[in-house]
Amino acid sequence: MEQTKLTSFVAERLKAGASPDAIKQHLLLVGWSEEEAGTALVSGLVASGVPTPENRAHSGRGTLSSTVEVVLNFFSFILLGTVATALGILYYNIIGRYFPDPLVLGYGALDYSSSAIHYAIATLIIAFPIYVMTVRLWFRRFRENEEKVESKLTKWLTYLVLLVTAVTIVGDLIASVFYFLQGELSVRFILKALTILVIAGLIFGFYVLERKKIQYKNAIPRRTFEYIGGVISILVVLGIIIGFFAGGSPAVERMRGLDTQRVDNLRSLASCISSFGYERKRLPESIGELSSTSQFYCSGGLSDPETGAQYEYKIITPDTQTGTVHEAVFELCADFATASDATTASKTSYAYPVDKWATHAAGRECDSETVVLDRGDTVPSPVMLKS
Numbered sequence: 001m002e003q004t005k006l007t008s009f010v011a012e013r014l015k016a017g018a019s020p021d022a023i024k025q026h027l028l029l030v031g032w033s034e035e036e037a038g039t040a041l042v043s044g045l046v047a048s049g050v051p052t053p054e055n056r057a058h059s060g061r062g063t064l065s066s067t068v069e070v071v072l073n074f075f076s077f078i079l080l081g082t083v084a085t086a087l088g089i090l091y092y093n094i095i096g097r098y099f100p101d102p103l104v105l106g107y108g109a110l111d112y113s114s115s116a117i118h119y120a121i122a123t124l125i126i127a128f129p130i131y132v133m134t135v136r137l138w139f140r141r142f143r144e145n146e147e148k149v150e151s152k153l154t155k156w157l158t159y160l161v162l163l164v165t166a167v168t169i170v171g172d173l174i175a176s177v178f179y180f181l182q183g184e185l186s187v188r189f190i191l192k193a194l195t196i197l198v199i200a201g202l203i204f205g206f207y208v209l210e211r212k213k214i215q216y217k218n219a220i221p222r223r224t225f226e227y228i229g230g231v232i233s234i235l236v237v238l239g240i241i242i243g244f245f246a247g248g249s250p251a252v253e254r255m256r257g258l259d260t261q262r263v264d265n266l267r268s269l270a271s272c273i274s275s276f277g278y279e280r281k282r283l284p285e286s287i288g289e290l291s292s293t294s295q296f297y298c299s300g301g302l303s304d305p306e307t308g309a310q311y312e313y314k315i316i317t318p319d320t321q322t323g324t325v326h327e328a329v330f331e332l333c334a335d336f337a338t339a340s341d342a343t344t345a346s347k348t349s350y351a352y353p354v355d356k357w358a359t360h361a362a363g364r365e366c367d368s369e370t371v372v373l374d375r376g377d378t379v380p381s382p383v384m385l386k387s
Helices: 002-015 020-029 034-047 067-098 114-144 152-181 187-214 222-247 250-280 287-292 382-386
Strands: 312-322 325-336 363-374
Touching: 002 020, 002 034, 020 034, 067 114, 067 152, 067 187, 067 222, 114 187, 114 222, 114 250, 152 187, 187 222, 250 287, 250 325, 250 363, 312 363
Parallel strands: none
Antiparallel strands: 312 325, 325 363
């Protein structure tokens, strides 16, 4: 009975010349819910003589979103979080690549990660098109059925997204003002703050318009959403392109991976040769002789992972005595495909040098190492003391 009276009221107001938006606002002001006002407006339009499509029955009530549509909307929010996070990581690492922080470099670390860049690119290539398709399908459902009313869950999720993005924008602005007052603003910080502001702002703006279109049934032009989608697409494509240059192409990454394996092999070889020298009181005549050492890991990693050629090994000084200490010097060489990053040659915060094997140029590179053969201070064993 209550719904019938409400429908009659809406139909009379429509016939009197009142606009649907004005009627809906009046209903909301006196306490009717959004869903009830929308349903009454649809019923009133039908009762006032507005024709309905012949190919589907009209119930006079809003059609609630199906389970599939609710799941689709929920899936789009998961994709939204994935895309936004990947886009932020991508631009943060790009900024770190081209605007490095001296403080970070002072600790001997890189200010960006090529693997993080590549993972972000992979995420965007896969997740972003799927997200676009789910959002387009969501809008199409409501465009094709004007009676459709979304579920409370999708409303709650959308407003949660708006809340998170609003808090992010406010926090970003507070941080920007704080660092400005501290006099520590730099191009690096401005770009990172702008990255957060743009991503959060686009999401907030898009879903504010989405609420007006889906929930409040306002006539938002389709082209408006297309403009926003175009801006986001440009940011994604631009980030992917720059990311390929900042993180390296797949071919470059493969060469870096091979160089990393070479570095690990040389480091392991140097350790094995040192152990062999200390045990045998001499350096091995060749790399092949290392297989007889007590270190189990010395039988592998003796050759280049790409060419299969054995690493170059050369004895520089077989035995040099300084006091009671006997030392020897050897050299290991390998052909590297790329040069190591310049930051790896820096000192750590404790003033210890970075591993020499990890610092190399492109092409043939050699490093030498000193081995202690005999310290000359052998401590007598308990058996010797008993005798």
